[in-house]
Amino acid sequence: MRPVRWIPVLIVPAGIAVAWLAVREQNRVGRPGTFLVSTLFPGLIMIGAGLVIWSRRPHNRCWWLLVAAGFAGYVGAFEHALNPDVALGAFAFGRWYDLFLGWALLAFPSGRLLHRHDRVLVTAMVGLLSVRSLSRLFLHVPPDVAGYGVRNRFLPISDERWWRLVEDVFAWGWSVTILLVLASVAARWTRSSRPGRRMLSPALFGAAVLAAAVTYEYLIGWNAEIPAIAGVRVFYVTEWARAAVAVALAAGLVRLRRTRSAVVDLVAELGHDAPPARLEDALSRALGDSSLTLVPWSVAADCYVDDDGRPVNLTAEPAGRAVTRIENRGEPIAAIVHDAALLEDPGLVNAVVAAVRLTIDNEQLQAELETQLAEVAASRSRIIAAGDAERRRIERDLHDGAQQRLVTIALALRLAETRLTGDSTPEVRAVFSKTVADLQDAIDELRDLARGIHPANLDSGLGAALESLVDRSPLPVRLDLRLNGEPPSAVTHTAYFAVSEALTNIVKHANAREVTVRAVAYDGTIRVQVTDDGDGGADSAHGTGLRGIADRVAAVGGIMHLHSPPGAGTRFEIDLPCESS
């Protein structure tokens, strides 16, 4: 829900108006300038602090508690108003701002009273102030300045002893209550770990200041030997101290917001490539909780697991530890085990959870993407392997079928030709010779076709296959083989077809005079290089041959480079990962 924008529009003018009225009232009774300043600014500071909190965290109740404290702070300025009802009201309700400040301290930083004893303390403060206000309304007897004898405005009471008693009891009770507020905040601070203490430090500071001010005001100030002078001093001290409390609380909440932003920024910075350990470290640093651990959810084991994959029982965490579970679309992703003090600021934890969810979600998407890419790569390898196997099968079928039959016929004809009798005419002999020659040509063409489909030399190894390629090339080709063992079949096929394509292109287009084919095994890789001194200008984007080779190279996880500046020859190079080389 968006913060309501009209809130400052109402509060700021109202605060200024009330402050101006208060200062005017104090000025009317002859207060000095320093007194007027101390009347004007502390209340405005408290209201301003509340609005700062509202602007950053509109759902945190601390903002309106401070605003209420600011307005309540001006009530006491009207104790000497000309209107007796206004003066009595100000006299009766002039101290309620401490309630709002104490409440804000106990509710810091979440804005809610999370502990029972804090709720009891707030109730006690309301009770004490109510008794005091009622006492001032119904038991107070104004001073008998004229000596005519006066009584309370509402009740026929002319003896102010009960009112005095209530005032004395309130002074002690209020001091003790504010000290208990300090004790509550201090106890929370003491029990907390480093992040919790850092978070609660502004409240501890504020509670200490408030307790000191109240103690000074009720137990020291009013018992001073010269109360009139001391009262003025007490006013200065307590008013500015309360302003300091409000500033401390606002600054503390703003700092929390900065911490939250830092967490989000940090996790966003980690991005999708953050391994869990690094994410855990980053969160630990950002939250200042070195004990923080990130426990991933195992889909396979259907439970939270540790780094070794063992199930983790998150319900057995010791006291002072808290578990925040992270889910995505209802499915558990991970859990953060952290200092329970971090729960004092649920918004902070929610921000962390959202950031971690985003990061882990990204990691999962990345992992799924990588898995799919791996599947695609494996699929491509299988397709190429299946294609190679199919080519081999076709070549074998040709060899075992048509080629063998033609060979048999050719040999039979040749045998028959040798056994022609001397009576045979030259025409018959010529027909035999022509038939055998034609048949031989057909067999040669069929052999070339079979070799194009699957070179038989590949069965003899990469080295023999490349030597055969080089031997058949119409150009003089220097062959440099430095192989170490026989690479896998897919690598051998890829290297062979790459060199074959490169040599074919050189013969067709390069006008080269010198060609070198080099195959070198190193560090689990085979580098095949074909260089020439031809025209250059080759482009793998043009023509299907090199594109097909590039696909083959990529399918076996290799890399292809083509360096072919115009007029400066061509260097064609592929690196093929080769586990068994």
Add this chain to the structure above:
Amino acid sequence: MHVGRTVLIVDDQSEFRLLARHLLESEGFVIVGEAGDARAAVDAARDLRPDVVLLDVRLPDGSGVDVARTIRAWAAPPSVVLTSTADYAQAAQDCGAVGFIFKSRLSGAEFRTAIGAG
């Protein structure tokens, strides 16, 4: 002189073996035996001690290249001529064979040239 030189023919195709036998015999070679697979080829070469082995590269139970290497490793081995429908000239050099002949081109003249008896 090739006349009387003994030859072992190794091929899994019986028709080829028969035709090769007639072609070589017509040129004066003496065919001392035939084998249809790699194992039988090695056994026959060891038992018959031919002067030349005409050896198909593709055999049902192995490669003629490997058979040639085995045979050539013996003391006083026979000469080996590889034959196939595909081009195995380079492989023939590598395994110690004296020559390679495409099956379709097999003739007495080609065989004599291959064994250096022409």
